[in-house]
Amino acid sequence: MSGHSTYQPKTGIERWLDARLPIVRLGYDSFVDYPTPRNLNYWWTFGGILSLCLASQLITGIILVMHYTPSADHAFASVEHIMRDVNYGWLIRYMHANGASMFFIAVYVHMLRGLYYGSYKAPREVLWILGCVIYLLMMATAFMGYVLPWGQMSFHGAVVITNLFGALPIVGPSITTWLWGGFAVDNATLNRFFSLHYLLPFMIAGVVILHIWALHVVGQNNPTGVEPKSKADTLPFTPYATVKDGFAMSVFLILFATFVFYLPNALGHADNYVEANPLVTPAHIVPEWYFLPFYAILRAVPDKLMGVLAMFGAIACLFALPWLDTSKVRSMRYRPTAKLYFIIFVVACCILGLCGAKLPDDPVLGHFKTFTLGDADLNSFVWLSRFASLYYFAFFLVILPVLGLVEKTLPVPDSIASPALSHPAAAPEQATAAPEMKG
Amino acid sequence: MNPSADTLALASTEFDLTKVADGQQVTLKWRGKPLFVRNRTPAEIQKAVADDGAAMKDPQKDADRVKPGKAQWLVLIGSCTHLGCVPTFGGGDYGGWFCPCHGSHYDTSGRIRKGPAPLNLAVPEYEFLSDTKVKIG
Numbered sequence: 001m002s003g004h005s006t007y008q009p010k011t012g013i014e015r016w017l018d019a020r021l022p023i024v025r026l027g028y029d030s031f032v033d034y035p036t037p038r039n040l041n042y043w044w045t046f047g048g049i050l051s052l053c054l055a056s057q058l059i060t061g062i063i064l065v066m067h068y069t070p071s072a073d074h075a076f077a078s079v080e081h082i083m084r085d086v087n088y089g090w091l092i093r094y095m096h097a098n099g100a101s102m103f104f105i106a107v108y109v110h111m112l113r114g115l116y117y118g119s120y121k122a123p124r125e126v127l128w129i130l131g132c133v134i135y136l137l138m139m140a141t142a143f144m145g146y147v148l149p150w151g152q153m154s155f156h157g158a159v160v161i162t163n164l165f166g167a168l169p170i171v172g173p174s175i176t177t178w179l180w181g182g183f184a185v186d187n188a189t190l191n192r193f194f195s196l197h198y199l200l201p202f203m204i205a206g207v208v209i210l211h212i213w214a215l216h217v218v219g220q221n222n223p224t225g226v227e228p229k230s231k232a233d234t235l236p237f238t239p240y241a242t243v244k245d246g247f248a249m250s251v252f253l254i255l256f257a258t259f260v261f262y263l264p265n266a267l268g269h270a271d272n273y274v275e276a277n278p279l280v281t282p283a284h285i286v287p288e289w290y291f292l293p294f295y296a297i298l299r300a301v302p303d304k305l306m307g308v309l310a311m312f313g314a315i316a317c318l319f320a321l322p323w324l325d326t327s328k329v330r331s332m333r334y335r336p337t338a339k340l341y342f343i344i345f346v347v348a349c350c351i352l353g354l355c356g357a358k359l360p361d362d363p364v365l366g367h368f369k370t371f372t373l374g375d376a377d378l379n380s381f382v383w384l385s386r387f388a389s390l391y392y393f394a395f396f397l398v399i400l401p402v403l404g405l406v407e408k409t410l411p412v413p414d415s416i417a418s419p420a421l422s423h424p425a426a427a428p429e430q431a432t433a434a435p436e437m438k439g
Numbered sequence: 440m441n442p443s444a445d446t447l448a449l450a451s452t453e454f455d456l457t458k459v460a461d462g463q464q465v466t467l468k469w470r471g472k473p474l475f476v477r478n479r480t481p482a483e484i485q486k487a488v489a490d491d492g493a494a495m496k497d498p499q500k501d502a503d504r505v506k507p508g509k510a511q512w513l514v515l516i517g518s519c520t521h522l523g524c525v526p527t528f529g530g531g532d533y534g535g536w537f538c539p540c541h542g543s544h545y546d547t548s549g550r551i552r553k554g555p556a557p558l559n560l561a562v563p564e565y566e567f568l569s570d571t572k573v574k575i576g
Binding site for chain 1: 440441442443446466468470471472473517518521522523524525526527538539540541542553555556557
């Protein structure tokens with residue numbers, strides 16, 4: 001979609017700069033004249049919202065570092081100093097802590113949008129994988145950031161996650177020691193996590209640039225999954241997308257502000273306001289909400305190494321997705337069966353999130369026991385998480401590959417501007433006989 | 440990024456056992472991790488020895504986990520072999536330790552009996568300097 005540039009330098013200075021560094025041209029082509037499909041809905045505004053989240057995290061983070069002390073002896077006190085003494089320190093810290101949650105809300109919506117509308121399919125595989133890389137970096141950044149306040153949850157969260165790597169054969173113990181910089185999570189660990197927590201957001205920013213670059217090469221997908229074919233299918237980025245993104249950001253900021261000002265600790269854990277004590281583990285240790293589905297997958301598997309592999313495998317599935325989905329139809333708008341499985345997938349992810357927050361042996365319904373299957377009662381969160389994990393993997397490894405080959409899809413419109421019903425293959429029987437090669 | 444010299448220098452520690460009464464446990468910090476020094480009651484030892492033949496993930500005799508003739512003293516690294524949380528004594532199905540993070544049950548010898556942990560609670564290298572003093576590490 002990177003056609004020839006229509007930028008016309010108007011003033012002498014612009015002409016002078018354009019001949020030397022066409023940066024204004026780049027901005028104009030990318031954010032003003034850039035053609036966007038005319039049928040983008042509000043699910044497409046989360047890219048802009050995510051850029052806002054990243055900018056907000058960078059700015060608040062840089063200010064926090066001015067007041068934070070990365071040392072096991074002083075970190076906890078310095079966070080309290082930020083909360084009590086630093087001008088608007090409470091606001092900056094709550095924006096940063098809740099901003100991480102908002103970032104993940106937006107990224108999950110963004111990813112599910114891509115999953116539903118088939119935004120990972122050719123030619124957008126690299127775009128999708130870059131997005132997965134950003135997600136991976138976000139998880140590493142969020143985890144390390146959570147360690148910095150050096151509260152009880154910070155400390156024992158770090159212990160659990162660094163020990164995950166210890167499950168790997170041969171290299172495991174060395175990786176763990178390397179992460180710790182000692183015999184256990186301690187001052188050395190805090191210092192290296194602080195360093196990396198400062199570095200990784202800039203790496204994210206770098207991959208975001210690649211992500212947007214890849215996006216502008218292949219162009220945006222859209223709710224029909226049909227590539228724009230003519231001028232009638234697109235609208236210029238400004239004012240259409242900028243105004244729509246701006247409105248969506250404003251609505252998103254209302255949600256953000258509600259958490260920052262009215263529920264600043266709703267997404268955190270009270271135990272993290274207790275300073276780290278290596279000799280006592282909090283009775284109920286859970287990660288932040290955005291890691292809960294993966295945590296549930298980890299706990300669903302009774303074997304340590306297999307549990308760790310399942311958890312990383314859950315993320316690996318995302319990377320392989322462009323090659324797992326065999327359907328030629330991009331958008332699930334025209335894939336009624338896939339749509340159903342997609343809805344179950346979203347429910348399964350939510351169930352995994354719930355299971356991750358509960359104790360494994362607690363009953364799901366009521367307080368009764370059914371019968372013991374394997375190592376736990378069937379009416380327990382550990383069994384619920386096993387069923388949900390099974391569906392999670394089946395969705396990627398069985399349903400999407402097989403469904404694409406056998407599913408009866410609905411007729412796909414010829415172009416974005418023309419309605420689906422004018423398609424010659426309007427009757428569903430014919431549609432399956434001559435499937436949608438036009439996408 | 441491997442441990443620095445001053446971190447490695449924290450490698451060993453000495454402990455006076457007279458501080459631990461019968462049936463009590465003292466938790467020290469050793470190499471940044473908790474260390475349990477437990478003065479076991481005869482009932483606990485009996486229970487551990489009686490279970491020597493039971494089915495276990497990481498089979499080990501109780502006698503191999505203590506120093507000869509010092510069966511009352513059980514010295515363990517108090518870090519769950521699953522993901523490193525600190526197990527609490529008195530919980531679980533086997534009268535020993537219970538890990539609150541992912542529900543591993545250890546018996547009175549610190550052996551894994553139920554739950555996701557793969558190995559028994561580790562016994563560190565230690566020696567008796569006298570009847571009442573141990574050197575750990």
